[in-house]
Amino acid sequence: MPEVTLKSARFRAEREASWRELERLVGAFEARGPRSLSAAELNRLPALYRGVVSSLSVARAISLDKNLLAYLTALAGRAYLCVYGSKRRAGEAIADFFRRGFPRAVRRHAAPVAVAMGLMLLGMATGYRLTVADPERYYDLVDSRLAAGRDPAASTAELRAALYGGQDFGNDLLGAFSAFLATHNAQIGILCFALGAAAGAPVVYLLFENGLMLGAMGALYGSRGLGAEFWAWALPHGVTELTAVALCGAAGLSLGGALLFPGRHTRLQALASRGREAALLVAGAVAMLFVAAVIEGVFRQRVHDPAWRWLVAAASLGLWIWYFLFAGRAAAWPESAAAPAAALGSWAAGAGG
Amino acid sequence: MRVGRVVPEFLVTTPEGVPLPFTVASAGDRMLAIALDLLAIVLGSIATWVVCLAAMIGGARGLGLTLGLLTTFALRNAYFIVCEARWGGRTIGKRVAGLRVIARDGGPLTAEAVLARNLTRELEVFLPLAVLLLGRSLAPSLPGWALLLATLWLFVFALLPLASRERLRCGDLVAGTLVVRSPAAVLLPDLAAAAGPLPDLAAAPWPASFAGSWKAPGAARAAGPAAAQEEEIAFTREQLDIYGIHELQVLEELLRQESAGAISYDVIEEVSAKIKAKIGWAAGGRQVPTVPFLRAFYRAQRARLEQKLLFGERQERKRDPGRRG
Numbered sequence: 001m002p003e004v005t006l007k008s009a010r011f012r013a014e015r016e017a018s019w020r021e022l023e024r025l026v027g028a029f030e031a032r033g034p035r036s037l038s039a040a041e042l043n044r045l046p047a048l049y050r051g052v053v054s055s056l057s058v059a060r061a062i063s064l065d066k067n068l069l070a071y072l073t074a075l076a077g078r079a080y081l082c083v084y085g086s087k088r089r090a091g092e093a094i095a096d097f098f099r100r101g102f103p104r105a106v107r108r109h110a111a112p113v114a115v116a117m118g119l120m121l122l123g124m125a126t127g128y129r130l131t132v133a134d135p136e137r138y139y140d141l142v143d144s145r146l147a148a149g150r151d152p153a154a155s156t157a158e159l160r161a162a163l164y165g166g167q168d169f170g171n172d173l174l175g176a177f178s179a180f181l182a183t184h185n186a187q188i189g190i191l192c193f194a195l196g197a198a199a200g201a202p203v204v205y206l207l208f209e210n211g212l213m214l215g216a217m218g219a220l221y222g223s224r225g226l227g228a229e230f231w232a233w234a235l236p237h238g239v240t241e242l243t244a245v246a247l248c249g250a251a252g253l254s255l256g257g258a259l260l261f262p263g264r265h266t267r268l269q270a271l272a273s274r275g276r277e278a279a280l281l282v283a284g285a286v287a288m289l290f291v292a293a294v295i296e297g298v299f300r301q302r303v304h305d306p307a308w309r310w311l312v313a314a315a316s317l318g319l320w321i322w323y324f325l326f327a328g329r330a331a332a333w334p335e336s337a338a339a340p341a342a343a344l345g346s347w348a349a350g351a352g353g
Numbered sequence: 354m355r356v357g358r359v360v361p362e363f364l365v366t367t368p369e370g371v372p373l374p375f376t377v378a379s380a381g382d383r384m385l386a387i388a389l390d391l392l393a394i395v396l397g398s399i400a401t402w403v404v405c406l407a408a409m410i411g412g413a414r415g416l417g418l419t420l421g422l423l424t425t426f427a428l429r430n431a432y433f434i435v436c437e438a439r440w441g442g443r444t445i446g447k448r449v450a451g452l453r454v455i456a457r458d459g460g461p462l463t464a465e466a467v468l469a470r471n472l473t474r475e476l477e478v479f480l481p482l483a484v485l486l487l488g489r490s491l492a493p494s495l496p497g498w499a500l501l502l503a504t505l506w507l508f509v510f511a512l513l514p515l516a517s518r519e520r521l522r523c524g525d526l527v528a529g530t531l532v533v534r535s536p537a538a539v540l541l542p543d544l545a546a547a548a549g550p551l552p553d554l555a556a557a558p559w560p561a562s563f564a565g566s567w568k569a570p571g572a573a574r575a576a577g578p579a580a581a582q583e584e585e586i587a588f589t590r591e592q593l594d595i596y597g598i599h600e601l602q603v604l605e606e607l608l609r610q611e612s613a614g615a616i617s618y619d620v621i622e623e624v625s626a627k628i629k630a631k632i633g634w635a636a637g638g639r640q641v642p643t644v645p646f647l648r649a650f651y652r653a654q655r656a657r658l659e660q661k662l663l664f665g666e667r668q669e670r671k672r673d674p675g676r677r678g
Contacts, residue, residue, distance in 0.1 A: 006545050006656050007663070019540065030535075033440075053371045062662060064655050066602040067541045067609065074538035077373050081441060081453070084368070084461045093464055179419040183426035187475070190430065194476035194523075255527060272457065272529025279469030279528070286430075 008063035015055050019072070022048040022079055029082045049079040100328030102284035105277060107324065109250050112257065116207055116249035120242065123211020124218070131219035141216040150217065156224045163226070163233040164304045178297025182290040185241060189248035189289055193255070193282040203252035210245060214238075232306040235313035237296035243320055244288035251278035251285075361518050363531055365459045375455065375533035377519050382450045383532060387478070389446030390433065397428045429479070433471040438464055447532075457531045470524035477510045477523050544608055545652045586641060586649040592632040593657040597668040601658055604651050611644065621647065631671075 025045055028036045037045070056072040063069065106113060130137045135152045142151070150162050195202040214234070221230035254274050262270035299312065361377040405421035436444040442454030442462050454470070456462050514520045519531055607624060610616040625643045628634070628650060661668060 006652070006659060008655075008659055009543050009545050012543055016540070023540075030441075050369065053367065053369050056373075057371055062659060064598055064601055064658055064662070065543060065545070066605050067538075068543070071538040071540040073374060074536035076367075076371070077375060077536035080365075080367055080373060081455065084459075097464075179422040179426075183422050186426065186430070190472050190475045191480070194473040268526065269529075271526050275469045275527030276463065276465035276529065279465055279472055282472055283468050 008059070008065060008068075011058065011062065012065075012068060015051075018048060018051055019055065019075060022052055023075060026075070026078045026082055030078065034082075045079070046083055049076075049083045052076050052079055097280070097283070098287075101280055103324050103327040105280040105284065106247065108277065109247075109254060109281060112250035112253040113246060115253060116203075116246040117243075119204060119207040119249070120211040120246055123208040124215035125211075126208075127212035127215025127217075128219045128222075129215075130212075131216040132223070135220070135223065138216050138220055142213050150220070152220060156226070159221060159224055160226060160229070163221075163229055178293045181297050182293030185244075185289045185293065186286045189244060189285050190282060192245070192248035193251045193278065195252055203249050203256065207246070207249040210242075214242075229306055232309040232313070233300065236300060236309050236316065237292045239313055239316045239320065240288050240295065241292035244285040244292060247281045247285040247288070251281040254278045254281075361520075363457075363519055363533065365455065365457075367459060375531075375536065378450075378452045378532040378534055380514060380520055382452055382534070383514065383520065383522075386444065386446035386450040386452055389449055390444050391478070393445055394428050394432055397432075398425050401425060401428070430472075430475075433474065434467055437462075437467045437471065442467070442530075443535075451535050451537070452532050453535050454530050454532055457525075457529050462530065466528040466530050468528075470528035470530050473522075473524040473527055476507075477513075480507055541609060544605060544648065545655050586646060588632070588634075588650065588653045590657070592634065593654055595632055595671055596628075596654055597670040597672070598658055599669055600671050601651070601654050604647065604654070608644075608647060608651060618643075 022045075025037060025041055025048065029045075034042065052072060053076050056069075056076045059065075059069055059072050127141050131141065138152050150159060192203055192206060195206070218227065218230060218234075221227055255271065255278055258270040258274040259267060265273070295312065295316070300309070303309065303312075362374040363377050364372045364374055366372050401424040402421055405417040405424075408417035408420070411417075433444055437454055440448070443452070447453060454462055454467070456466060510523050513526075514522045519525075521531065525531060604624070607616065607621065611621055621643055625647055628647070658668060
């Protein structure tokens with residue numbers, strides 16, 4: 001048999017230099033991020049990536065060199081993750097999220113948000129009616145640890161003191177109190193979302209129960225003629241906090257809905273696409289819970305005039321309504337996905353400038 | 354030859370329409386990664402509280418407590434999200450374990466997906482851990498059977514990855530993601546490259562064992578006797594029609610191990626003898642060293658099989674010439 005040069009060996013000899021170049025760029029990208037590449041290198045990356053993908057297709061058709069196939073597969077995979085795997089810079093993404101992404105996500109979830117709010121209001125009404133009808137029920141509805149003495153056995157003066165309490169905190173601890181409230185509530189909100197993956201049933205219960213407690217407390221205070229003052233105490237932060245809780249609940253309900261009613265998609269597909277959307281709701285709600293905690297931990301401890309408290313409650317309600325209905329409607333989405341050249345271009349600009 | 358355990362693969366179709374296989378990360382690697390990440394979180398929290406307590410004792414009571422609470426919250430909830438968003442789906446633990454997160458649909462790993470897959474950790478990791486560590490004190494009023502039930506229910510989620518071939522945990526289901534091994538492979542010299550040195554051979558030096566048992570094909574042309582011997586070895590078409598792609602690639606593996614000095618000479622002798630018997634090779638009085646014979650056979654066999662491949666015939670396995678021709 002004469003000296004043969006295999007087609008596959010020649011193919012490799014011709015292309016190998018460009019594979020090695022891509023390997024070097026990808027290695028730097030993986031270890032130190034896109035910033036470690038120069039603008040020219042970033043511009044070469046997508047071209048080299050397409051080259052290696054085409055090499056892989058050819059190699060699959062003509063070569064039986066196992067090592068070569070494994071190498072090209074891995075290199076194409078690594079380059080693919082560099083070209084398509086990453087996203088915009090974090091600062092930009094966060095600003096865009098609050099300007100557009102979050103209110104849009106809420107609008108897209110109008111139905112589950114309405115259901116979650118409805119459940120909570122239903123819970124409140126139920127708790128209120130039950131407690132008005134029989135004050136003893138208060139003990140079943142409100143956890144004694146949470147009530148902390150605010151129960152039907154307490155005197156009116158004690159109940160009133162609870163509304164204007166907080167002087168027992170030193171001023172230097174108000175921030176810490178807010179931080180505690182924010183982290184505690186946010187953790188519960190996140191849990192609400194996570195529970196949604198369990199078909200939503202626990203979420204329904206949590207939302208309803210939350211409403212029950214608030215309604216029962218409202219009824220207790222109302223029975224002592226402190227109704228208006230109670231709501232002036234609860235609502236300044238409550239508007240923000242309850243909305244956020246409802247959003248987390250809506251996210252959980254949406255997940256549960258995807259599991260129970262996947263529609264035209266498979267359950268896995270439905271869960272994946274709804275899950276990503278719903279996660280946006282939770283991220284925004286966590287931010288809202290931090291806002292609510294500052295109002296609760298600082299404003300409510302300092303300001304005791306019911307008129308001011310009502311004003312803040314009304315203002316926050318108006319603000320959220322405006323935000324969720326109108327914010328981010330005008331501008332179009334920036335091209336985010338599936339535009340590797342553009343994404344790499346922006347890095348190149350960042351690396352150059 | 355023994356075939357190893359089949360490694361589950363996941364095919365991602367790139368926007369160019371080329372299917373790329375990724376190796377699904379094993380449960381063990383995932384455990385290693387999460388253990389390291391949890392360790393990082395715990396150590397970070399401890400360090401935070403040491404600093405904050407020092408600040409509180411030093412007089413900044415409110416500031417220390419506030420920072421402590423916020424930092425612990427951020428570590429617990431944002432650590433995974435920030436790491437995975439910044440480093441293309443890799444946390445510190447995943448980096449060490451050689452894993453990364455990808456989107457199952459072949460698109461980019463978006464911030465939404467990273468958020469979704471990590472917000473569910475509350476359910477899968479922190480809640481079961483809390484139940485395990487704190488147990489009864491979490492819910493003192495709950496009857497024993499209810500606590501047991503709740504614990505079991507939590508572990509359904511924690512152990513969910515073991516139920517699917519792709520090792521999807523709850524967060525992966527919710528976010529449409531998948532954890533794979535970071536692809537890595539080294540391009541070794543072409544065993545069939547006969548003519549002229551390849552452009553990059555200098556960059557990939559031959560292993561030392563090559564010098565002893567056999568010369569690199571490229572360098573061998575000038576080296577004389579060995580190359581001359583190899584060129585004399587010829588095979589008939591009938592001899593090359595017996596083995597298929599599988600056997601060719603097993604032979605490739607063997608030759609690569611030989612050139613790395615990772616296999617005993619007896620095994621090579623044995624394989625060589627088997628092949629010679631199978632194809633009915635007559636030495637014709639010449640003394641051909643084993644390794645050059647195998648290399649020559651590999652090259653001729655690959656040439657034949659690749660030629661068939663070009664004509665649309667993909668012979669996967671060997672044929673038994675005695676039985677079915």
